[in-house]
Amino acid sequence: MILLIHLRPIGWLEGLSRSSLQEIETKGIIKEFHAKESIFLSGEKLKHYYFVIKGSVAIYKQNGEGKKWIASLLTDGDFFPHVGFNQTDPNYPGNAEALSDSVLFVISKQQMNTLFNQYPTIHEHLTLFLTAKNQELITRFSNSVLETASHQLVSLLKRLASQSGEKVDDDWILIEHGMTVQNMAEYIGVTQETVSRILHQLYRDNKAKKVGQKKICVNYRLL
DNA sequence: CCATTAATTGGCA
DNA sequence: TGCCAATTAATGG
Numbered sequence: 001m002i003l004l005i006h007l008r009p010i011g012w013l014e015g016l017s018r019s020s021l022q023e024i025e026t027k028g029i030i031k032e033f034h035a036k037e038s039i040f041l042s043g044e045k046l047k048h049y050y051f052v053i054k055g056s057v058a059i060y061k062q063n064g065e066g067k068k069w070i071a072s073l074l075t076d077g078d079f080f081p082h083v084g085f086n087q088t089d090p091n092y093p094g095n096a097e098a099l100s101d102s103v104l105f106v107i108s109k110q111q112m113n114t115l116f117n118q119y120p121t122i123h124e125h126l127t128l129f130l131t132a133k134n135q136e137l138i139t140r141f142s143n144s145v146l147e148t149a150s151h152q153l154v155s156l157l158k159r160l161a162s163q164s165g166e167k168v169d170d171d172w173i174l175i176e177h178g179m180t181v182q183n184m185a186e187y188i189g190v191t192q193e194t195v196s197r198i199l200h201q202l203y204r205d206n207k208a209k210k211v212g213q214k215k216i217c218v219n220y221r222l223l
Numbered sequence: 224c225c226a227t228t229a230a231t232t233g234g235c236a
Numbered sequence: 237t238g239c240c241a242a243t244t245a246a247t248g249g
Binding site: 180181182192193196197200213 | 232
């Protein structure tokens with residue numbers, strides 16, 4: 001039987017052979033989520049880990065009033081959640097939902113641990129990934145306390161640009177973030193009106209161009 | 224098209 | 237900046 005391989009030997013799976021990828025893929029399943037579809041809820045038993053093959057996912061916390069705060073944004077090549085590796089019965093740390101139509105590779109907690117033992121390179125990537133996420137969180141946290149909303153939004157755009165942007169020419173980078181203005185607001189902790197107004201200023205100053213509702217072109221040099 | 228949802232704008236605290 | 241209200245886009249049948 002011919003198995004369609006969705007996994008690529010990049011990121012977490014860098015350096016792995018085609019046969020290894022094929023074996024890994026048999027340990028989990030490919031699952032598609034539509035925009036706004038829930039993937040898991042805060043407090044539920046952590047049973048599966050996910051790799052983002054394509055799309056974007058937000059992990060967020062929500063209070064009784066319905067206010068949301070996006071704790072983490074995941075895009076192509078990312079892995080989540082980032083907890084529970086050596087716990088006996090961990091819970092999901094927040095709610096996860098697809099921001100855009102996404103394709104995920106779903107693997108059980110048990111199988112994930114097997115992979116860590118079987119493929120040292122994957123375990124190394126976990127360490128690097130967690131380190132980067134930790135740094136990212138510290139930067140975000142200090143920004144939220146020390147910097148303006150404008151600065152924070154620019155930081156987000158820069159990160160998206162370097163992480164998943166496509167160079168259009170020397171200065172301009174296209175970002176297909178899949179996020180709504182509301183999502184960006186939830187990420188930096190302000191209202192959508194504020195984000196809308198900041199974006200308007202960026203357009204006015206020619207630091208960014210609106211391409212579509214979920215796309216934006218940014219001038220990396222001017223940001 | 225129409226119905227809904229998202230984004231934008233202005234005013235005011 | 238946030239919150240509210242009024243418009244104006246954009247999206248999905």
